[in-house]
Amino acid sequence: MEEPLVPLVPMSHTAHIRSHRKPRRNASALAMRAGVAGGVLSTLAVAGASGSANAAEPVTQTLELPTLTADLATQVAQSADATQQAAANYELQAERDAAAAKAAKQAKADLAEAKQKAEAKKKAAAEAARRAAASEAASRSSERTTLSASASTSTNVSAPASGSVATVVAFLKAQVGDAYVMGGTGPNAWDCSGLVQAAFKQVGVDLPRVSQDQSTSGTPVSLSNLQVGDILYWGSAGSAYHVGVYIGNGQYLDAANPSKGVVIQDLSGYPATGAVRVL
Numbered sequence: 001m002e003e004p005l006v007p008l009v010p011m012s013h014t015a016h017i018r019s020h021r022k023p024r025r026n027a028s029a030l031a032m033r034a035g036v037a038g039g040v041l042s043t044l045a046v047a048g049a050s051g052s053a054n055a056a057e058p059v060t061q062t063l064e065l066p067t068l069t070a071d072l073a074t075q076v077a078q079s080a081d082a083t084q085q086a087a088a089n090y091e092l093q094a095e096r097d098a099a100a101a102k103a104a105k106q107a108k109a110d111l112a113e114a115k116q117k118a119e120a121k122k123k124a125a126a127e128a129a130r131r132a133a134a135s136e137a138a139s140r141s142s143e144r145t146t147l148s149a150s151a152s153t154s155t156n157v158s159a160p161a162s163g164s165v166a167t168v169v170a171f172l173k174a175q176v177g178d179a180y181v182m183g184g185t186g187p188n189a190w191d192c193s194g195l196v197q198a199a200f201k202q203v204g205v206d207l208p209r210v211s212q213d214q215s216t217s218g219t220p221v222s223l224s225n226l227q228v229g230d231i232l233y234w235g236s237a238g239s240a241y242h243v244g245v246y247i248g249n250g251q252y253l254d255a256a257n258p259s260k261g262v263v264i265q266d267l268s269g270y271p272a273t274g275a276v277r278v279l
Helices: 027-056 070-149 164-174 192-201
Strands: 219-221 231-234 242-248 251-257 261-266 274-277
Touching: 164 192, 164 242, 164 251, 192 242, 192 251
Parallel strands: none
Antiparallel strands: 219 274, 231 242, 231 274, 242 251, 251 261
């Protein structure tokens, strides 16, 4: 049996050299290369289109803030309320402090003013008392000096005219309300003996000027047997420090003192020491 013949394929004259042989490519390798090439071309196409789009429109990046949870929002609100309340408390305290300071300042000023007024009143009262005491002392000294220089007797009293008592009392009552002035003899200001002297002078009776002498003029009478027109005196006879005239009904009229002036008073409130009758 004859062997089949193998056809001969002409080879390149360099085929016997290994490095000159072209590697054979199988179908799978060719397919892979084709797929890779296609993918690269697709990528380049997409990149190109994306580049064109990016060139036309600027890229904007947005950052999202974290969302507050309900608890965190509540804490923030409470903190804000607490801060606002603290500010309100500070403001209220400041207003209270200012009001307290103002009230304390006003109270201090009022107290100082009250003290000044009280001190002024105290000084005025002391000065008035001093002047009254000095005036009274001067009056008594003057009356005593006059007493020692004059001789007073009942013969100094002239006889009264008819109806003279009513005239004396009418004159005295007409002077009620006049001022008391030490050494005063009228017509609108009197001391005690000056008023008595002027009253009896209306009916022609000349009495001594001072109370000490008037207390020994006329006839002494008891206080239980007084008549209208009798001269009352306080102190001992011959050294009396005050005189007045009895006008009936347990009353007498006199120039009392600087605070009262000429007044009508009850004898029971200031009982006399003695009395003399000149009418």
